[in-house]
Amino acid sequence: MIIKKRKFTGGYTFKNFKGEPSDELVKPEIPERVIIPLKQGFGDEVNAAVKKGDSVTAGQIIGINDESISSPVHSTVNGTVEDIKKAEYFGRLINTVVIKSDVTPDFKPHEAGTSSWKNLPEEKLEEVLYMAGVTSLGRSGIPTRYKSSAILPGEVEHIIIDGVQSDIYNLSLTLLLAGKGLNQFIEGIDILKAIMPRASVHIAVNKYQKSIIKKIDESADNRKINIYPLDPKYPQGYDEVIIPTILGREFPFGFNAFNMGIIVLDIQAVLHVYEAVVLKKPLIERLIALAGPGFTENFHIKVRIGTQIDYIVKNRVKPDTSLRYILNSPLWGNTVTDLSLPVDRTVNCISCLVEDRDGEAFSFARPGISKDSYSKTFAANYFPFKKTINTNTHGEERACIFCNYCQDVCPSGLVPHLLYHYVERDMVDDILLRYRIFNCIDCNLCGYVCPSKINPAMYIKQGREKLTGMGINPKESVLRRFKLKGVKENKQVNSEYYNGDKS
Numbered sequence: 001m002i003i004k005k006r007k008f009t010g011g012y013t014f015k016n017f018k019g020e021p022s023d024e025l026v027k028p029e030i031p032e033r034v035i036i037p038l039k040q041g042f043g044d045e046v047n048a049a050v051k052k053g054d055s056v057t058a059g060q061i062i063g064i065n066d067e068s069i070s071s072p073v074h075s076t077v078n079g080t081v082e083d084i085k086k087a088e089y090f091g092r093l094i095n096t097v098v099i100k101s102d103v104t105p106d107f108k109p110h111e112a113g114t115s116s117w118k119n120l121p122e123e124k125l126e127e128v129l130y131m132a133g134v135t136s137l138g139r140s141g142i143p144t145r146y147k148s149s150a151i152l153p154g155e156v157e158h159i160i161i162d163g164v165q166s167d168i169y170n171l172s173l174t175l176l177l178a179g180k181g182l183n184q185f186i187e188g189i190d191i192l193k194a195i196m197p198r199a200s201v202h203i204a205v206n207k208y209q210k211s212i213i214k215k216i217d218e219s220a221d222n223r224k225i226n227i228y229p230l231d232p233k234y235p236q237g238y239d240e241v242i243i244p245t246i247l248g249r250e251f252p253f254g255f256n257a258f259n260m261g262i263i264v265l266d267i268q269a270v271l272h273v274y275e276a277v278v279l280k281k282p283l284i285e286r287l288i289a290l291a292g293p294g295f296t297e298n299f300h301i302k303v304r305i306g307t308q309i310d311y312i313v314k315n316r317v318k319p320d321t322s323l324r325y326i327l328n329s330p331l332w333g334n335t336v337t338d339l340s341l342p343v344d345r346t347v348n349c350i351s352c353l354v355e356d357r358d359g360e361a362f363s364f365a366r367p368g369i370s371k372d373s374y375s376k377t378f379a380a381n382y383f384p385f386k387k388t389i390n391t392n393t394h395g396e397e398r399a400c401i402f403c404n405y406c407q408d409v410c411p412s413g414l415v416p417h418l419l420y421h422y423v424e425r426d427m428v429d430d431i432l433l434r435y436r437i438f439n440c441i442d443c444n445l446c447g448y449v450c451p452s453k454i455n456p457a458m459y460i461k462q463g464r465e466k467l468t469g470m471g472i473n474p475k476e477s478v479l480r481r482f483k484l485k486g487v488k489e490n491k492q493v494n495s496e497y498y499n500g501d502k503s
């Protein structure tokens with residue numbers, strides 16, 4: 001059933017940017033070495049189940065911890081364990097397994113998987129998903145009775161699947177659902193429904209993808225699936241935005257979707273569910289987009305998890321150009337300073353932008369045929385020119401001009417410039433709770449639209465950290481207002497939220 005007219009206040013639609021990935025799919029060679037973090041996606045770090053010198057096969061479990069909330073991690077290549085060592089992975093010191101690969105492409109199928117999954121008891125189906133590692137996907141994970149989430153499958157009331165494409169660069173829905181992809185996606189939903197029978201299924205799709213919406217609607221047949229064509233306004237894909245948009249329910253800021261009995265997954269995650277069960281394929285590779293004007297060509301590529309970034313981008317970027325790499329979105333992703341780091345299960349995109357650190361005085365007086373601007377200052381907003389995002393979109397930092405653009409776009413209804421002024425002047429006390437500083441979801445849109453190049457989100461994060469350091473904990477008031485599930489079971493995941501870590 002197609003349900004229309006759902007939207008949220010604020011947000012911004014990114015249109016027509018250079019560097020958007022084409023629908024072309026390139027399959028790279030198997031890398032000679034992978035570095036596999038033992039914490040990937042939702043849940044805790046797992047314990048290494050292999051040691052240096054062991055031979056491993058692609059698809060073999062190399063990390064598992066049945067005692068904590070987590071999902072197993074697999075070798076993604078055939079080869080030999082070279083080392084197990086701690087490494088810094090985007091602010092976290094975690095164990096990694098380094099594997100020298102023999103570059104053969106085959107993988108060890110997951111024995112319990114079957115195309116006749118409908119004959120499997122629920123427990124067995126949950127085990128297949130858990131052992132395949134796909135239960136770590138999404139910001140809330142996929143619940144099973146194997147401690148892959150803080151709640152049990154029977155507690156899930158809603159499954160929301162996000163195909164809204166509200167980021168600057170997005171995975172191609174056409175590519176994901178091409179060929180057998182659409183049927184596999186629908187069967188993936190059937191599998192999720194089989195383990196979470198109480199849950200209603202909601203699919204949010206970019207409203208401009210009319211033919212895809214029609215095809216999903218036809219394929220959904222007589223299943224009770226709600227399809228929502230939504231404006232691809234950023235940050236529609238955030239749990240805090242998509243849940244209120246679709247279900248009309250207030251989000252308990254500081255907690256997770258699973259605390260509301262909701263799981264939010266993207267389309268690729270649902271396809272991984274299908275692959276794990278029907279194709280017996282553990283989570284060993286991802287489809288990612290190579291996006292941004294720093295690449296010589298923009299397309300999609302299937303990579304083994306653990307592949308180092310320099311292996312993926314080699315010979316694919318503009319020569320003699322200073323570049324900035326970001327894992328995932330230029331707005332919320334992690335800037336990469338060490339290209340030897342690997343991609344993990346959470347990566348959908350490598351964004352490559354051209355560095356531009358020069359100030360640009362009076363940039364508003366230039367025609368700006370490739371510039372994006374919330375205020376529609378530049379010609380690119382009125383003509384079909386492709387826009388460019390670089391690392392210096394608004395020129396030099398200037399004083400706040402109280403234009404309110406940051407307030408207009410804030411999806412959480414905050415006044416970012418007010419919070420910025422308080423924190424910048426070191427006036428951090430509980431008055432900031434009245435301005436709901438803890439409801440910031442770190443989408444960074446306020447900084448993107450700011451014509452003065454101020455980054456209110458950075459100051460807001462500093463303010464939250466100072467308040468937390470002062471012992472101010474807004475969670476208690478949230479807990480009084482909401483009846484939440486799985487709160488005690490996953491203290492760590494909940495506490496990571498306020499530190500801005502929402503991976």
Ligand code: SF4
Pocket residue numbers: 399400401402403404405406407416417420446449450451452453454456
């Ligand atoms: S912080 Fe930036 S966007 Fe917000 S009011 Fe000030 S100048 Fe405008």
Ligand code: SF4
Pocket residue numbers: 406409410411412413414416439440441442443444445446447456457460
């Ligand atoms: S204040 Fe927070 S939620 Fe609002 S736009 Fe800025 S980063 Fe996003």
